[in-house]
Amino acid sequence: MTLLHEARRLREMAYAPYSGFQVGAALRSADGRVFGGCNVENAAYPEGTCAEAGAIAAMVAAGARAIAEIVVVADSPTPVAPCGGCRQKIAEFATAETRVTMATLAGQEITMTAKELLPGAFGASHMDKS
Numbered sequence: 019m020t021l022l023h024e025a026r027r028l029r030e031m032a033y034a035p036y037s038g039f040q041v042g043a044a045l046r047s048a049d050g051r052v053f054g055g056c057n058v059e060n061a062a063y064p065e066g067t068c069a070e071a072g073a074i075a076a077m078v079a080a081g082a083r084a085i086a087e088i089v090v091v092a093d094s095p096t097p098v099a100p101c102g103g104c105r106q107k108i109a110e111f112a113t114a115e116t117r118v119t120m121a122t123l124a125g126q127e128i129t130m131t132a133k134e135l136l137p138g139a140f141g142a143s144h145m146d147k148s
């Protein structure tokens with residue numbers, strides 16, 4: 019199963035009645051397993067969650083802690099860009115070089131590293147006072 023195929027499948031599961039914008043995300047953890055998610059909106063708009071957040075939550079709940087690669091797909095005119103919050107969430111479980119592929123339903127793809135998406139990310143090292 020490719021991550022793109024899984025992300026496209028999960029996009030179909032999105033609950034997005036307010037924006038009408040369905041997003042799917044699939045990631046491979048460093049131990050080789052695949053996890054995914056879709057956006058889940060809410061009538062209280064700020065309570066909605068992104069597809070990437072769902073995929074990361076599934077990974078963590080299964081005991082994995084490292085993203086090897088992640089793919090996000092939406093029916094957008096250009097490859098969908100993870101929001102700022104998701105860039106930070108990805109950075110938590112990625113290395114600087116972890117590849118993040120953004121894709122459109124029509125087949126356009128862009129791949130960037132986690133560091134390119136969020137240079138200077140806040141991380142645990144910033145809280146290390148030793």
Ligand SMILES: O=c1ccn([C@H]2C[C@H](O)[C@@H](CO)O2)c(=O)[nH]1
Binds near residue numbers: 034039056066070
């Ligand atoms: O990378 C992205 C960008 C947007 N959304 C969702 C949030 C909201 O439900 C909808 C419109 O912003 O798309 C994601 O899930 N991931």
Ligand SMILES: [Zn+2]
Binds near residue numbers: 070071101
């Ligand atoms: Zn997001």
